[in-house]
Amino acid sequence: MRRPMVAGNWKMHGTRASVAELIEGLANLALPGGVVDVAVFPPSLHVSLVVDCLEGQSISVGAQNCAHQAGQGALTGEVSSTQLADAGCKFVLVGHSERRQIMGESNEVLNRKFEAVQAAGLTPILCIGETLEERKAGKTLEVVGQQLDSIIEELGIGAFVNAVVAYEPVWAIGTGLTASPEQAQEVHAAIRAQLMKENSEVAQGVRLLYGGSVKAANAVELFGMPDIDGGLIGGASLNADEFGAIIRAAGN
Ligand code: 13P
Numbered sequence: 001m002r003r004p005m006v007a008g009n010w011k012m013h014g015t016r017a018s019v020a021e022l023i024e025g026l027a028n029l030a031l032p033g034g035v036v037d038v039a040v041f042p043p044s045l046h047v048s049l050v051v052d053c054l055e056g057q058s059i060s061v062g063a064q065n066c067a068h069q070a071g072q073g074a075l076t077g078e079v080s081s082t083q084l085a086d087a088g089c090k091f092v093l094v095g096h097s098e099r100r101q102i103m104g105e106s107n108e109v110l111n112r113k114f115e116a117v118q119a120a121g122l123t124p125i126l127c128i129g130e131t132l133e134e135r136k137a138g139k140t141l142e143v144v145g146q147q148l149d150s151i152i153e154e155l156g157i158g159a160f161v162n163a164v165v166a167y168e169p170v171w172a173i174g175t176g177l178t179a180s181p182e183q184a185q186e187v188h189a190a191i192r193a194q195l196m197k198e199n200s201e202v203a204q205g206v207r208l209l210y211g212g213s214v215k216a217a218n219a220v221e222l223f224g225m226p227d228i229d230g231g232l233i234g235g236a237s238l239n240a241d242e243f244g245a246i247i248r249a250a251g252n
Helices: 016-027 044-053 081-086 097-101 107-119 132-136 140-155 181-196 200-205 216-223 240-251
Strands: 005-009 037-041 059-063 091-094 123-128 164-167 207-211 230-233
Touching: 005 207, 005 240, 016 044, 016 240, 037 091, 044 059, 081 107, 091 107, 107 123, 107 140, 123 140, 132 140, 140 181, 164 181, 181 200, 181 207, 181 216, 216 230, 216 240, 230 240
Parallel strands: 005 037, 005 230, 037 059, 059 091, 091 123, 123 164, 164 207, 207 230
Antiparallel strands: none
16 A cells, blocks of 8 residues: 655745744644655755754655765755755655756756755655657656666666656646646556556555646545545745645545
8 A cells, every 4th residue: 555645845935943943733634643744845054954954754755866976075056865864854745846947957967966865864755757749649657767777777676776857848838737636547557557567566655646736626636536645735825825726635
């Protein structure tokens, strides 16, 4: 039985003041005890602040990105997975579409980041998804399959024992357009089937999150699908009450 997970990607949002306010809101939420894993992903700058403020709460902290190598070194401007672990992070997002598309991160770079995250003892959340153009061209499963295959080929199926996968159709991110539960389930089932070909036990254990305009209003239906094990939430995670309602939806 996979335990649901709800993750809030804050992207490049927040000031020290607004982060403190959001955390206070999160700390006051009545969350379902022990049935949903909850994590928030502040900008790297605010990771330590959030870790400190959430001490004693059952909410983990993750980072949105890390350097392609673990440890320390001469990499100006980068933050390594080792440093994030030291700061109290448990997860790192790898391959969010905004990094693939805007920062030009290739599958090759993302393979190394995924490996660096695990090398530091953290759990990568691999984000994959197709653009609207690719969906319209009927290439959704091919594109998502290639993004997933890149990790399988490079690091082996064993790498998914300690990993989460997030399917985020690019056209649904920040647009208010959500994949229907059926559309999302179709892709999630294909992702699991692809992992299943390598190792069924690993495939059954991997949590597959859906991301893309998830709100309290659509979360119950999405999370009700058999291969959707929770969500990666952007905009709605910046509102504690809305995020709390999404977490409760995952717990039901
Ligand atoms: P939205 O929920 O704002 O569409 O963002 C989804 C996302 O990109 C989470 O990583």
